[in-house]
Amino acid sequence: MKPAALLFDMDGVIVDNHQFHLKAWMEFSKRHGFHLDEVEYKKHINGRTISATMAHFFPDEKNPNVIQALGAEKEEIYRELYAPHQKPTPGLIDFLSRAMDAGIAVGVGSSAPPDNIAFTLDGLDLRKYFSAIVNGSEVSVGKPAPEVYLKLAEKLGAKAEDSIVLEDALSGIEAGKNAGAKVIGLATTHPAHEIIHSDLVINDFNGLTVDKLTSLFK
Structure with missing residues (x-):
């Protein structure tokens, strides 16, 4: 699915x-x-x-x-x-456009404070791609607790277990798993071998397709 x-x-x-x-x-x-x-x-x-x-x-x-x-x-x-030096991860914008065209809800669940989220999403003109945001000030228990992703899924009108979390941090990958979601790990902060407990590991968004997302639920 x-x-x-x-x-x-x-x-x-x-x-x-x-x-x-x-x-x-x-x-x-x-x-x-x-x-x-x-x-x-x-x-x-x-x-x-x-x-x-x-x-x-x-x-x-x-x-x-x-x-x-x-x-x-x-x-x-x-x-x-x-x-x-600020710039989006390679392939991100094309990937977000494909996800939106496929009718997939997209949101941000970050431990970052609101000022940093505005700095990034507005500084790179990315806010238009995200229908909901949960920041670090909105959760009582941070990652690896699943609260941030459970709240984000709820804001998007989705169930976490039907969603995919995209993470780089070990605590964030654990949070996604604890939420019951599938997890795609980005090998940016940690090398790929340290995040192999993700359902899929990628270096960036180049080549990530909706079909690959769907395959995670088979």
Whole structure:
């Protein structure tokens, strides 16, 4: 059967921006006096909400206003770094057009804050392709919990088990699985061999067809 909906993560999927988030976190860690490397980034940060990651690095900070300000600082660093380089993942726009022509509902379910989602979707004129958005501030429990994708499927009028999640992060792939959806993993942040528990692994959207989506449900 054809999928009822496509549930897109944003960072590492709509845009291949892993290295810019990593650079932003490295700069942020220097400013605040803690060590961070790529292994720890992938384990504790990628795919998770900004509040969850700040709680990891600042476990003694209980003031939500301070946590929010720290998160805003990091995201401002990221946007400044990535703005001159921002572009959609190869093949994305053609793939989105084919999905829309096939009558498949399409939405974004991201752990990113609203400012980052606007930065990407409006900066690249992509918002017109997505019928619904759920951001990190709208969920009580972030990935790998399935809440973001369950809420997005509901907004799109679809069942998660009839949908496909498109993810790059290990926590996001797990969230898609926990939601009962099929999962396509993009080998952007992690190499393909680390995300083979996805139902399908791709490097980008070139060559991804509606027929390949349909085949996941056979």
